[in-house]
Amino acid sequence: MEIINQFTKVDYLFAGSGASATLLLMCMAKEGLLKDKKVLIIDPDTKQYNDKTYCFWSEQNEQLTLQCKHLISHAWDQVCVNKNEPESLLPKKYFHISGMDVYKELRRIIDQHHLIWIQGSVTNLSLSENGIKVVTDTDSWESSFVFDSRPPKYVPLKKDDAHLLQSFIGYVISSDTPISNLNCVDLMDFNIEQLGSTQFMYVLPLGDEKILVELTRFGVDLITQNEAHPILDSYIRQRFGNYQIEHIEKGCIPMSTAAVSVEALPGVIPLGGRAGAIKPSTGYAFKNMFHHAERLVESLKRNGTPAIISESSRFRFYDRLLLMILSRQPSQGKLIFETLFKKNTTKNVLHFLDEKTTLLEDAQIFLTLPMKPFLKAVGWVLRARMHRLITPFLVLLLSLLLLVMYKISPLLLNYIQIPLFTLGIFMVGIPHGAVDHLLETGNFKKRVTPRFVMNYLGLAFLNLLVWLIFPIGAVVLFVLYSAWHFGQTDIKEWELKKANRIKISSWGILLLGIILLGHLAETNRILDHMKVIEIPLPYSLGKQISVLLALLGIVWARHEKSWRMLLSSLMLLVSIELPLITSFGLYFLGQHSINGWSHLKQGMKANNISLYYMALPFTLGALVLFVAFFFLLVNTNLSEFSENLLALFFVFISCISFPHVLAMNRFYHSKLKQ
Numbered sequence: 001m002e003i004i005n006q007f008t009k010v011d012y013l014f015a016g017s018g019a020s021a022t023l024l025l026m027c028m029a030k031e032g033l034l035k036d037k038k039v040l041i042i043d044p045d046t047k048q049y050n051d052k053t054y055c056f057w058s059e060q061n062e063q064l065t066l067q068c069k070h071l072i073s074h075a076w077d078q079v080c081v082n083k084n085e086p087e088s089l090l091p092k093k094y095f096h097i098s099g100m101d102v103y104k105e106l107r108r109i110i111d112q113h114h115l116i117w118i119q120g121s122v123t124n125l126s127l128s129e130n131g132i133k134v135v136t137d138t139d140s141w142e143s144s145f146v147f148d149s150r151p152p153k154y155v156p157l158k159k160d161d162a163h164l165l166q167s168f169i170g171y172v173i174s175s176d177t178p179i180s181n182l183n184c185v186d187l188m189d190f191n192i193e194q195l196g197s198t199q200f201m202y203v204l205p206l207g208d209e210k211i212l213v214e215l216t217r218f219g220v221d222l223i224t225q226n227e228a229h230p231i232l233d234s235y236i237r238q239r240f241g242n243y244q245i246e247h248i249e250k251g252c253i254p255m256s257t258a259a260v261s262v263e264a265l266p267g268v269i270p271l272g273g274r275a276g277a278i279k280p281s282t283g284y285a286f287k288n289m290f291h292h293a294e295r296l297v298e299s300l301k302r303n304g305t306p307a308i309i310s311e312s313s314r315f316r317f318y319d320r321l322l323l324m325i326l327s328r329q330p331s332q333g334k335l336i337f338e339t340l341f342k343k344n345t346t347k348n349v350l351h352f353l354d355e356k357t358t359l360l361e362d363a364q365i366f367l368t369l370p371m372k373p374f375l376k377a378v379g380w381v382l383r384a385r386m387h388r389l390i391t392p393f394l395v396l397l398l399s400l401l402l403l404v405m406y407k408i409s410p411l412l413l414n415y416i417q418i419p420l421f422t423l424g425i426f427m428v429g430i431p432h433g434a435v436d437h438l439l440e441t442g443n444f445k446k447r448v449t450p451r452f453v454m455n456y457l458g459l460a461f462l463n464l465l466v467w468l469i470f471p472i473g474a475v476v477l478f479v480l481y482s483a484w485h486f487g488q489t490d491i492k493e494w495e496l497k498k499a500n501r502i503k504i505s506s507w508g509i510l511l512l513g514i515i516l517l518g519h520l521a522e523t524n525r526i527l528d529h530m531k532v533i534e535i536p537l538p539y540s541l542g543k544q545i546s547v548l549l550a551l552l553g554i555v556w557a558r559h560e561k562s563w564r565m566l567l568s569s570l571m572l573l574v575s576i577e578l579p580l581i582t583s584f585g586l587y588f589l590g591q592h593s594i595n596g597w598s599h600l601k602q603g604m605k606a607n608n609i610s611l612y613y614m615a616l617p618f619t620l621g622a623l624v625l626f627v628a629f630f631f632l633l634v635n636t637n638l639s640e641f642s643e644n645l646l647a648l649f650f651v652f653i654s655c656i657s658f659p660h661v662l663a664m665n666r667f668y669h670s671k672l673k674q
């Protein structure tokens, strides 16, 4: 066996060795994908005790059941809700696997396939020349692929998100009264106090006169032992008489509609909770993780590259509605679940929870449920989503309005756009770039250090040197880093799936292409002022390319199912007919700066007032510079001088943009990871 050390590049690195990693390794081992591979597994936890049990329902001949057969410790044919008549699940069964057996299975695979397990915490993943660089608390490694199952971190909640906790405390008891039906699981028994949340008992007869009685809460607050004990005690005494506690099981599963923050790096494949495998409305994940593992193995076998999990937007929408109800109107939870199981067979409900139902079957299930809370939840979601569409919609409307004015008279356009854009520049244009000194620490109390100013000016000066030595290179650089910066802000704002570098740069180049090529005469005039080469294209061709690019944006937006991207592409399309300054102003102020400002507020957990306050010194500084510039421009009659001044202005903008783009790039990577 080859010794793996820090200098060895491995084929597969597993960050985390819990359930999802084990299921994937089981599937890979079965398909012979671990043969001759260097596999490294890193986890801080040595898994010496049983911290979880995994339950799931499936048919006996399903791959999940067949492949996990040797791990299954209990199986039940029947389930009941609220102690009603037991219902048969056959051909499905409800299965139970103990966490310890999963960990033993992992050790077996490690030994059998000579994999390496090391204790450690993965702290960072980044792209390296040879794949992915994985940094732990003590070492660093390189791997072609990283399967990342570290616990999920969620991006900040939006208005239509809900984040609850499924917390539970369970007693494994032996009792005086033997359980009457050993073959039946009590999935949910709501005949207990709700304490302002949605709470139920979950009862599993474990055989040998042992029963797991678990109090589960779907709520914003974690259930505490002090809250749980009296409820568990009275429930157990009423149902099973005197009892002894053999073991206490506690746990918490996130139930969230918020997106999981993941490293969007090629070669990093999230697993388990990090891949969104936990069904938000139930907390079940085992089955999803197994199916994800199967799909990953299929894609590895096909082309050597593992695929990312895909989600059903329809079922995520249903989950969202339920979680919004549970978080805003927790008292409705009991009624909804009781009605769900009363008016539908458990088999149908489980089929629905497996996300296997058709739209018609979904409708049939929803029609049995209390309508009012769901209609309310639809209203909340729509209102939140409309809210996000208001700004891009207004900017599109404004572009149409300005176009009408421009067609009536260019002078009329100027009367409107000059005060409008001046206001925009001071409201968001300058302020969004005036808090760069806070971005690295996110600390409001941090003062501007001389080191920060030196670095910032140094970078601007470096850029100026490029302008002096190689102006064409400086223009290309300016366009490229602007494209990256604009793309980064937009893609973050639209929350596109798999937001990676290719998407960011493609969108940035596309939008600058629309603006610059759509106004080629004006673009070339500016390039001429800057004494650099003009774009050698007929103006009409430039315009045609620009229109095509805008249409491409529309098609792309449709593909991404992003309304905000669609509105932005439409606005850019309309703005081709407007002058360059108007087109750029609409984009830069109406979209880029507004969104950048809102990301800053979100990432630094600040409100408008505190952020404006922190932006004040640099905003005032910029104000002085702008006033001076316009004063010079307006008061000089020498056209050549004023043209030089215009060129100088663009060079100046490019120089101060450079450190800003770098600061924002770091901010997006550290504070606002996708």
Ligand SMILES: Cc1cc2nc3c(=O)[nH]c(=O)nc-3n(C[C@H](O)[C@H](O)[C@H](O)COP(=O)(O)OP(=O)(O)OC[C@H]3O[C@@H](n4cnc5c(N)ncnc54)[C@H](O)[C@@H]3O)c2cc1C
Pocket: 015, 016, 017, 018, 019, 020, 021, 042, 043, 044, 045, 051, 052, 053, 054, 055, 056, 120, 121, 122, 123, 149, 150, 151, 250, 251, 252, 253, 271, 272, 273, 274, 278, 283, 284, 285, 286, 287
């Ligand atoms: C108590 C409990 C009971 C559950 N019961 C069920 C159930 O019955 N049925 C069901 O379908 N789902 C259940 N779930 C939900 C889900 O199946 C589990 O959360 C499951 O463990 C998720 O698998 P995972 O691999 O994503 O996470 P885990 O199994 O938690 O594995 C993550 C691993 O990452 C390691 N790790 C943490 N930080 C780092 C780091 N920095 N670097 C490297 N490794 C790190 C951890 O030590 C851990 O081993 C349960 C969850 C909990 C918490």
